[in-house]
Amino acid sequence: MSEVTNTVRFVLDGRVVEVKGERRTTTVLDYLREDLRRTGTKEGCAEGDCGACVVMVGELNAAQNGVDYVTVNSCLQLLPTLDGKSIKTVESLKLNGHMHPIQEAMKECHGSQCGFCTPGIVMSLVNMTQTNSHPTRLDITDALSGNLCRCTGYKPIIDATYRACEHQASLRLDDQADVALLKDILRADQPTLSLEGDLIVQPVVRTKKGNEFVSPSSVDEVADYLIKHPNATLLAGSSEIGLQVNKEFHRPDHILYLGHVKELKDIQTTPSLWKVGAMVSLEDVMHLVKEELPDFAEVLRRFGSPPIRFTATLAGNIANGSPIGDSMPCLMALGTTLILRQGSKTRRVDLDAFYTGLKKNIMQASEFIQAIEIPRPQAGQIFVAHKVSKRFEQDISATCAAMTYVIKNECLSQVRLAFNGLSPSPSRAFALEKVLEGKRIQDVQASELDQAIAKSYTARDGLRATWAYRSLVARNLVLKFINTQFSEVTAS
Ligand SMILES: Cc1cc2nc3c(=O)[nH]c(=O)nc-3n(C[C@H](O)[C@H](O)[C@H](O)COP(=O)(O)OP(=O)(O)OC[C@H]3O[C@@H](n4cnc5c(N)ncnc54)[C@H](O)[C@@H]3O)c2cc1C
Ligand code: FES
Ligand code: FES
Numbered sequence: 001m002s003e004v005t006n007t008v009r010f011v012l013d014g015r016v017v018e019v020k021g022e023r024r025t026t027t028v029l030d031y032l033r034e035d036l037r038r039t040g041t042k043e044g045c046a047e048g049d050c051g052a053c054v055v056m057v058g059e060l061n062a063a064q065n066g067v068d069y070v071t072v073n074s075c076l077q078l079l080p081t082l083d084g085k086s087i088k089t090v091e092s093l094k095l096n097g098h099m100h101p102i103q104e105a106m107k108e109c110h111g112s113q114c115g116f117c118t119p120g121i122v123m124s125l126v127n128m129t130q131t132n133s134h135p136t137r138l139d140i141t142d143a144l145s146g147n148l149c150r151c152t153g154y155k156p157i158i159d160a161t162y163r164a165c166e167h168q169a170s171l172r173l174d175d176q177a178d179v180a181l182l183k184d185i186l187r188a189d190q191p192t193l194s195l196e197g198d199l200i201v202q203p204v205v206r207t208k209k210g211n212e213f214v215s216p217s218s219v220d221e222v223a224d225y226l227i228k229h230p231n232a233t234l235l236a237g238s239s240e241i242g243l244q245v246n247k248e249f250h251r252p253d254h255i256l257y258l259g260h261v262k263e264l265k266d267i268q269t270t271p272s273l274w275k276v277g278a279m280v281s282l283e284d285v286m287h288l289v290k291e292e293l294p295d296f297a298e299v300l301r302r303f304g305s306p307p308i309r310f311t312a313t314l315a316g317n318i319a320n321g322s323p324i325g326d327s328m329p330c331l332m333a334l335g336t337t338l339i340l341r342q343g344s345k346t347r348r349v350d351l352d353a354f355y356t357g358l359k360k361n362i363m364q365a366s367e368f369i370q371a372i373e374i375p376r377p378q379a380g381q382i383f384v385a386h387k388v389s390k391r392f393e394q395d396i397s398a399t400c401a402a403m404t405y406v407i408k409n410e411c412l413s414q415v416r417l418a419f420n421g422l423s424p425s426p427s428r429a430f431a432l433e434k435v436l437e438g439k440r441i442q443d444v445q446a447s448e449l450d451q452a453i454a455k456s457y458t459a460r461d462g463l464r465a466t467w468a469y470r471s472l473v474a475r476n477l478v479l480k481f482i483n484t485q486f487s488e489v490t491a492s
Contacts, residue, residue, distance in 0.1 A: 048242065110152070117147060265279045338350075348373075431453075
């Protein structure tokens with residue numbers, strides 16, 4: 001982290017934008033609207049739920065000959081995270097005075113009424129068509145799952161997407177000009193961005209309080225920085241931190257952004273496990289596990305929306321430790337191990353033993369999650385998971401459950417079961433595992449499961465569900481998990 005700068009550089013519509021002296025916590029949305037006057041991008045909720053603020057953000061691809069774009073909720077992303085990247089807003093779509101085919105089709109199919117949601121919807125659809133110009137209905141509804149429209153209804157929007165896809169040749173955005181500019185603004189070492197809100201004159205000095213937005217390039221630098229600044233706020237996908245900034249007005253002194261650390265984006269696959277770096281997005285994890293663990297992939301498909309999954313990380317979900325965090329029941333049922341790093345030391349910890357209470361865990365000062373080891377399913381092992389929530393997508397769980405087991409001598413064996421929503425942190429359900437272990441599926445009694453649930457957890461009504469509902473769902477999910485398998489066994 002040799003360089004210290006107060007300048008953020010990013011590419012926008014064929015030019016490099018240099019931003020000096022902005023706050024560390026200015027959001028991309030505020031900067032677009034208030035400084036660049038790009039008011040096509042809207043603010044609805046400022047918490048990642050409505051999609052009115054969706055823009056496309058891209059980075060050079062591995063071959064450095066194109067830009068990989070994803071949608072992001074600009075209300076949640078902090079401006080300094082744009083350094084070295086390219087952004088496209090709805091205004092970027094105007095080509096030689098013509099609208100993008102998606103916009104034309106939205107007009108022709110009456111896909112917009114009040115229009116407040118429309119720029120975000122258009123950006124989600126344009127982004128999808130960059131990699132998928134033959135979308136199925138499910139592809140389209142998935143792409144739109146983070147865009148709320150309160151007046152038009154989705155049918156004309158879906159019709160517009162099909163119509164636009166008839167003009168395939170013109171769907172793709174030309175990113176060649178962006179490629180050259182992105183190469184120009186690549187930094188050899190990621191800089192320390194000294195951003196406090198005051199204009200900083202050259203030579204660059206840190207502000208009085210020494211507040212920084214630090215964006216290292218290597219894991220070693222992350223570890224060193226945390227030793228020196230144990231209270232620094234780690235920033236990954238910003239889907240939680242962005243909320244803290246917008247809704248709780250947090251202004252962390254030191255922000256340590258992991259988005260430029262290549263090692264943390266690494267995925268290694270061995271015959272027995274996937275090792276996933278701390279900056280791997282939930283979208284990438286979803287694709288990784290899709291074939292071998294379709295239920296886990298389905299839980300992730302229902303995690304937030306594409307702009308959340310493209311940015312939010314698995315490590316962020318684990319570290320955040322919400323009692324209704326969705327990935328943890330699946331990870332616990334599989335027997336996941338975390339690799340924690342502190343200075344030059346690493347240690348391995350079972351995810352089962354990670355949480356100590358409500359949003360509390362065993363990580364010490366200066367320690368962070370470096371990687372996550374997820375065991376791959378072995379021959380004969382069955383993995384099942386399901387999330388119950390009020391809405392299908394873009395909603396956090398009432399309860400999510402996951403289970404692994406094998407059938408041995410017609411009996412359930414090696415049972416691992418985990419839930420969220422029942423206790424202050426996601427957890428294994430040891431008492432229920434004991435009820436199931438060694439039993440024939442047809443001998444499992446609902447009442448035994450109810451007793452084990454009552455014995456294991458403290459009844460608590462929550463905002464998302466009452467205890468009566470949650471405990472009933474928890475028991476029924478277990479019955480569903482084993483009975484599906486039982487009907488398959490007996491039918492074959
Ligand atoms: C609209 C919306 C929908 C959502 N939907 C869901 C959902 O369906 N299911 C669900 O479970 N959650 C959901 N969430 C919550 C959130 O998206 C997840 O918890 C997400 O995985 C957090 O990851 P992140 O990379 O964005 O973390 P960040 O916001 O960057 O960080 C979250 C926390 O983790 C810490 N942290 C990050 N990386 C590390 C690391 N490597 N080591 C140690 N600490 C670290 C940060 O310091 C911070 O305290 C949703 C959030 C929003 C805004
Ligand atoms: S303003 Fe609603 S998702 Fe960003
Ligand atoms: S057109 Fe009004 S919210 Fe979608």
